[in-house]
């Protein structure tokens with residue numbers, strides 16, 4: 001949407017009622033980020049020649065985050081960024097998000113902080129909030145549906161033998177933050193920020209597609225687990241050089257390889273000038289392996305030899 005159109009967008013007046021009072025709080029925090037909320041359904045325009053890309057992502061207290069770990073701003077921000085990251089994985093740009101929010105009585109005093117986090121997560125990638133639904137309930141939960149568009153989406157099924165494997169950013173921070181919390185400690189600011197305030201890699205993913213990438217996935221389950229999805233969908237073998245995996249200080253390559261909730265992008269592509277990419281997007285891009293023909297799966301390599309892979313991240317695993 002053009003800036004002109006965005007400034008024309010009006011939210012429709014809401015009626016009286018307790019539920020609408022909370023909606024009014026949300027809307028006042030969202031300000032111009034909220035567009036045309038209040039009608040029965042949202043209307044978005046898809047640029048001519050592009051495909052509509054839709055993804056939905058649920059964040060539930062006790063499963064995807066913990067109250068003791070994150071404040072409400074961070075809960076809202078992180079849920080929004082996680083949903084938008086799935087658009088990045090397809091190299092799509094966002095058109096809008098709709099939010100289904102279950103807000104227990106105890107969390108109502110934090111509605112404003114939650115709304116601010118959602119707004120910041122969306123505005124980090126210039127995404128408007130176009131609709132939502134509010135319910136009471138026992139557990140805080142945000143289901144965010146993100147709408148985007150792209151002419152030629154990237155898919156998990158597009159990896160081809162002969163390509164190289166690239167990953168954005170530096171891995172391991174979120175896992176380090178979770179390990180600290182589990183040990184009853186406060187994570188470092190850096191690790192906490194990597195967990196609580198990830199930035200969806202929308203423009204870098206578009207840049208990868210423009211440079212010939214044919215497959216991509218965002219790292220929500222862990223690098224190895226997510227590359228396993230690409231290998232299976234593409235029916236190829238993906239070899240990863242463990243020592244080339246970019247990781248934050250204080251985290252081993254294998255810990256980084258198994259760190260979930262990263263929201264970085266891993267893609268397969270022909271050779272890319274990683275320095276020029278980093279200069280354009282202000283984000284590291286690292287070549288970490290290659291796509292080869294053979295039985296589908298991921299092989300971890302160290303000093304030219306195969307080593308066994310760690311298990312992937314599991315949302316339902318005891319933490």
Ligand SMILES: [Mg+2]
Pocket residue numbers: 085086089217218219220
């Ligand atoms: Mg994903």
